[in-house]
Amino acid sequence: MAIISNATTIADAGAFSVSLGAMTLIKTLTASSSANLTFVHGSSSVVLDSTYPIYKFEFINIHPATNGADLKVGFRDGGTDYDATKTTTYFSAYHNEAGNDSGLAYDTGEDLAQSTGFQNICKSIGNGNDENGSGELFLFNPSSTTFVKHFMSNALAYEANDYILNVRVGGYCNVTAAIDGVQFSMNTGNIDSGTIKLYGIKDS
């Protein structure tokens, strides 16, 4: 039997079996003219290890300081640099407000082949007052020391030239070292405002 007050377990004799849900909010970072938003395991209450087999980042209303800037992501596989080697795919669907341009295309200028650079996950975000980028990124089993680390993102940008842009990225960090940090930044200028939330998807 458990005695719980306001979601805090006060007493639990061992039979506690209420499911508290499979997705746990770990950390929320809020940009304010920020050069980057960085999640590091063991720092500022961030958990990014074998506690969860899947991690989900939600980026919400990312507003760049610079018009047309890209939101990028890098992964840390030891040391302090976010330079884990990546091979990725990148394609997008787009449609402009004028209604005279739309399509679906792979972009060989945005994918990576065994690169240590940051991966573009939300391209050319406008910096008009109402323009922003939002989306999600899944990172699978970052603590594995056996397999590459798969990740996938799905993002929407209110693009600088007044397009809606849906960007899909998939790939892997081609390393067997554990990933213990993830950093988001713009390719130019600061993240003026916006929120990135890190969730863990429970193992049991």
Added chain:
Amino acid sequence: MGVISNGTTLLDAGALDSGIATGDMTLISTSTASSSATIDITSGIDSTYKEYIFKFIDIHQATDGADFQFQVDTGTNTSYNQTITSMGILSYHQEDDSAAALGAHSGSAILHQETGFQDLGRSLGNDNDQSLSGELHLFEPSSTTFVKHFMGVINEAANDNGTNQRFVAGYVNTTTAITRIRFKADSGNIDSGTIKMYGIK
């Protein structure tokens, strides 16, 4: 404050609803492959949830180039041969940058009123560090009115040393309730990996 025993609320002074979030996504089961010919999930798929999500974590094939597949069945049947119509999209890129493209699936990668297994991953590498991860959504499998839609997105380390992001969608063309699902490789065993099934409230 609430007093709860084994999931049953015994006492609730009124603050329980606002105080405890039980979450909208519930882990139902975990299946772990160990040189497994198939991974069958035969319980927990019913009318409890309108949507089920299967998460694949580092599925590693025993055979290089093998595909990772699924099929479903009804009742207590074990044939796993329901009729499926499906489509797919592949985005791929080689590690040596020699090729990259986006395209629609054709041929054996998709099904048209066929009872074979639906590919989720194709031509997977079996190097020690190669694997597949991703997810598959199955919508209202208990419906006896509608076909059963599914959609998945997968990332693969392919046997030709590239990354594949694969999107698969379709429907199981039956109005009988789906109660079970089978995952397997088209050749050889699933050497290792984990499949987790979640229900969405």
